[in-house]
Structure formats: structure tokens, C-alpha cells
Amino acid sequence: MIQDKRTDPDFDLGSFDEPQRFKAVTRTNVAATPEWESLDPDLREGLEVVSAVLPFRTNKYVMEELIDWNAVPDDPIFRLTFPHRDMLSVEQFDRIKSLMAAGDKPQLDAAVREIQLELNPHPAGQMTHNVPTVNGEPVPGIQHKYDQTTLFFPAHGQTCHAYCTFCFRWAQFVGLDDMKFANKDVDQLAGYLREHPEITDVLFTGGDPMVMKSKIFARYIDRILEDPDLAHVQTIRIGTKSVAYWPQRFVTDADAEEMLDIFRRIIASGRTVAIMGHYSHPVELSTPIAQEAVRRIRGTGANIRMQSPLIRHVNDDPEIWTELWNTGVRLGCIPYYFFVERDTGARGYFETPLEQCHQIFAEAFQKVSGLGRTVRGPSMSAFPGKVHILGVRDVGGEKAFVLEYLQCRRGELVRRPFFAKFDPKATWFDMLEPLTDADKPFFPGYWPDAMDETPGTVPLTVGAAT
Numbered sequence: 240m241i242q243d244k245r246t247d248p249d250f251d252l253g254s255f256d257e258p259q260r261f262k263a264v265t266r267t268n269v270a271a272t273p274e275w276e277s278l279d280p281d282l283r284e285g286l287e288v289v290s291a292v293l294p295f296r297t298n299k300y301v302m303e304e305l306i307d308w309n310a311v312p313d314d315p316i317f318r319l320t321f322p323h324r325d326m327l328s329v330e331q332f333d334r335i336k337s338l339m340a341a342g343d344k345p346q347l348d349a350a351v352r353e354i355q356l357e358l359n360p361h362p363a364g365q366m367t368h369n370v371p372t373v374n375g376e377p378v379p380g381i382q383h384k385y386d387q388t389t390l391f392f393p394a395h396g397q398t399c400h401a402y403c404t405f406c407f408r409w410a411q412f413v414g415l416d417d418m419k420f421a422n423k424d425v426d427q428l429a430g431y432l433r434e435h436p437e438i439t440d441v442l443f444t445g446g447d448p449m450v451m452k453s454k455i456f457a458r459y460i461d462r463i464l465e466d467p468d469l470a471h472v473q474t475i476r477i478g479t480k481s482v483a484y485w486p487q488r489f490v491t492d493a494d495a496e497e498m499l500d501i502f503r504r505i506i507a508s509g510r511t512v513a514i515m516g517h518y519s520h521p522v523e524l525s526t527p528i529a530q531e532a533v534r535r536i537r538g539t540g541a542n543i544r545m546q547s548p549l550i551r552h553v554n555d556d557p558e559i560w561t562e563l564w565n566t567g568v569r570l571g572c573i574p575y576y577f578f579v580e581r582d583t584g585a586r587g588y589f590e591t592p593l594e595q596c597h598q599i600f601a602e603a604f605q606k607v608s609g610l611g612r613t614v615r616g617p618s619m620s621a622f623p624g625k626v627h628i629l630g631v632r633d634v635g636g637e638k639a640f641v642l643e644y645l646q647c648r649r650g651e652l653v654r655r656p657f658f659a660k661f662d663p664k665a666t667w668f669d670m671l672e673p674l675t676d677a678d679k680p681f682f683p684g685y686w687p688d689a690m691d692e693t694p695g696t697v698p699l700t701v702g703a704a705t
């Protein structure tokens with residue numbers, strides 16, 4: 240069990256008189272932190288080399304309050320924010336290490352780029368398939384994959400209070416994407432929404448939109464609230480890890496109250512605010528300020544939903560999830576998604592076979608009450624959609640994964656169970672194959688107009704599979 244600091248008799252809920260200033264810790268200043276001295280030289284070298292390729296950023300709060308330095312390197316939040324040598328292959332690591340030692344900057348930069356491009360920086364067709372067009376022109380900063388929900392990447396929200404080492408959006412933090420994802424054009428967002436009355440939810444995402452100043456965030460929100468043609472937008476969702484990495488955002492930051500006021504304004508307009516809180520481990524909810532952030536956000540009328548992938552070395556243990564969901568529910572949060580780690584970046588370091596993901600999920604799920612069972616998973620955000628692993632079964636003498644789509648580019652496939660051949664080593668949907676002919680329509684390789692996949696030959700009929 241994580242020590243819950245609320246049970247400390249000296250702790251007075253609501254006393255946050257001395258605001259902490261946000262201090263980022265990166266490659267350039269980590270060696271100046273007191274914790275650096277205590278790190279094993281091997282871990283230091285790993286960090287120095289890997290952070291040349293993958294992004295590294297943490298902060299003082301994460302280091303001082305969430306990481307237990309006596310448990311390093313196995314401490315979960317250390318693993319979550321400090322790059323480790325095993326995130327690169329031995330060849331990649333040695334190559335960067337020797338170029339760093341040689342001090343040859345042009346060669347080093349070239350090698351770094353080459354390795355970054357080897358790490359599948361753009362999974363699930365994000366850059367090619369979800370970016371909408373208006374009058375034939377792509378609209379940067381908007382992704383629209385599923386009818387009801389559109390993602391918006393505000394230009395000012397493309398960083399985070401700390402970076403997760405497994406992050407699937409890491410490419411934008413190392414300058415690979417050149418901010419092509421981002422948009423600061425409030426009118427473009429409003430224009431797109433006006434043309435799409437099917438959109439009920441706008442999901443602000445990033446990076447982390449909560450790194451934005453409240454005043455800048457208000458520009459986007461007020462534009463939506465003031466437009467009479469946008470009544471169909473009923474939910475503003477905010478995907479954020481700030482609730483874990485910098486809960487001060489909602490408590491002691493100079494514009495914390497202004498942000499909470501924005502939530503109140505959205506709610507007063509008859510809409511809902513859903514904070515999609517990225518919580519990976521119960522320790523993130525153990526500090527007084529993290530709990531106070533939840534209390535203040537909920538005090539505005541906003542909901543907090545909890546989601547995270549399963550990350551090896553961080554939360555690959557059912558007890559961690561049981562505790563996370565129980566703690567969240569006790570504080571009034573709603574467990575939402577349990578994801579499978581995506582096929583990008585240091586995936587070899589973090590990924591877990593699908594069967595094991597399901598076992599961990601099921602074991603954790605069995606130990607929480609119905610209020611915690613709002614969580615759905617394991618779910619893979621793959622190219623065709625969100626694929627839910629329901630379990631492993633014997634089907635006519637053959638072992639198979641039982642799957643369903645929770646979201647799909649082809650909406651008519653959602654919530655129809657289908658089977659894939661069992662594969663104990665599979666870690667992602669594209670490693671799976673249909674069990675029978677009746678399962679083929681669920682696999683994008685067989686879709687007749689299969690976007691960028693091999694054109695299939697099987698007509699899309701799902702009747703047999705219902």
C-alpha cells in the first residue's frame with residue numbers, strides 16, 4: 240500500500256499557502272540536482288546517452304514527492320520519467336555513446352535522427368489518416384477519426400510538465416514533427432466544428448493542454464461557447480497528465496483559479512467538462528496537493544476520468560491497478576481506459592504480451608467494486624480503431640483471442656465480438672490474424688477500400704459475426 244499522506248495528523252487539507260514554483264529538470268540541468276549524486280554511474284550514463292535520442296523532462300515535484308530514491312532504479316515514477324539504457328538497442332546505444340565521446344556534432348545529430356526514424360515515430364496513421372481537410376486543404380492541429388469526438392492540438396499545449404518515457408507522441412518533443420500537429424487558429428477550429436454537426440465532443444490534447452496559461456486556453460473555449468452554431472458541442476474534454484505531474488496547476492499556480500473558472504463557464508453553458516486524467520500509478524494520487532487538485536476540479540462540476548496504458552516496469556502488476564482505481568473512486572474519479580502500450584519509441588522496453596495485459600487487467604478488475612468497473616481494457620488504439628481484448632478462449636479446439644472494437648473507422652463494426660488466432664508473443668493488433676473467414680472483415684488488411692493497407696478481397700459483411 241502507498242502511504243496516504245492524508246492520514247498524517249499534521250496535514251491540514253486546504254493549507255497550500257506557499258505556492259511551489261514549477262521547475263523543469265532536463266538534460267541540461269539534471270546533474271545539478273541533489274538526487275543526481277546518489278545515482279549509480281551506469282544509470283547516469285544511460286540517461287545521458289538515451290536522452291540524446293528520446294525526450295527527457297521531469298520536474299522538482301515529481302523528483303521530490305513522487306519518486307522514492309531509495310527504490311531507484313525500480314521506483315515506478317523513476318522508470319516513468321527517467322530514460323534507461325535498455326530503451327535503445329545495444330548497437331544504437333554504443334553508436335550514440337561513441338559519437339558523443341568523439342564530440343562530432345554533425346555526425347551525432349545525423350545518427351540521432353536516423354535512430355529516431357527507426358523507432359516508428361508516427362504510429363496508427365496519425366499524420367496521414369486522421370487529419371481532416373477543409374476545401375481540400377489539410378487542417379493542422381485537428382484529428383478526426385471517430386464521428387463524435389475530434390481531437391484538437393492547441394499550439395501552446397505541445398509540451399508536458401514532465402515526459403513519460405513510453406510516450407507515443409515523443410516525436411513532437413524531439414522536433415521531428417515540426418509542430419505540424421499544432422494549431423493556434425481559433426477560427427479554424429470553430430469553422431471545422433460548424434461544418435460537422437455530428438461532433439459532440441472536442442478533446443483538447445497535446446502534449447498537455449494544461450501547460451497553457453488560462454488566458455490562452457480561454458480564447459479557444461470562449462470561441463466555442465459564444466458561437467450559436469456550435470450548440471452540438473456538448474462536451475469539452477481535456478487530456479492531461481498535469482493532475483499527476485503538476486497538480487499545482489489547479490491549486491496554487493497564479494492562474495489556477497482562472498482555469499477552474501473556465502470549467503465553471505463551460506458547465507454554466509449547459510455542457511460537460513471531462514478531465515481525461517492520465518494516472519499511471521497510485522503514488523500519483525497519494526500527495527495532499529494531488530488530492531486537493533481532484534477536489535477543486537470536481538468542485539467546479541467537472542468530472543475526472545482516469546486512463547493510462549499498462550507500462551512494463553511501472554504498473555505491470557494487478558495490485559497497482561486495483562489500488563489506483565480504488566483510490567480514484569474514493570476521491571470521486573471515474574476509471575475509463577486501460578490501454579496497451581503503443582507500437583512506437585522504446586516499445587521493446589515497455590511492451591507486454593497481450594495475453595499478459597489481459598491477465599493483469601482481469602485480476603485487477605475482479606478486485607474492485609462496480610464503481611471501479613467503468614474501466615474498459617485492455618484497449619489498443621490501433622490503425623483501424625480501439626480494439627478491446629475480451630479474453631482468450633478455446634474456439635472449436637483452437638486457442639483464440641476474443642476481441643471487439645470500442646471505436647472503429649468503420650462504425651458498424653463496433654461492439655461485435657470477433658476472434659483472432661492466439662499468439663503468446665503478440666504485443667499489438669497488427670501481429671494478429673483472423674481465426675476464421677468470418678473474422679476477416681474486422682481486419683483492415685481485408686477491407687475492400689483498405690486505406691493504405693493491401694487491397695482486400697473479402698466483402699465487408701459482418702452478419703455472420705454478430
Ligand SMILES: *Cc1c(COP(=O)(O)O)cnc(C)c1O
Pocket residue numbers: 369382384385388389390620625645646
Ligand atoms: C480514443 C480516441 C478518441 C476518444 O474516444 P472515446 O472512446 O470517445 O474516449 C478520439 N479520437 C482518437 C483518435 C482516439 O484515439
Ligand code: SF4
Pocket residue numbers: 398399401402403406407408409445446447479480517
Ligand atoms: S503526459 Fe502524455 S503527452 Fe506528455 S509525455 Fe506523458 S504520455 Fe506523452
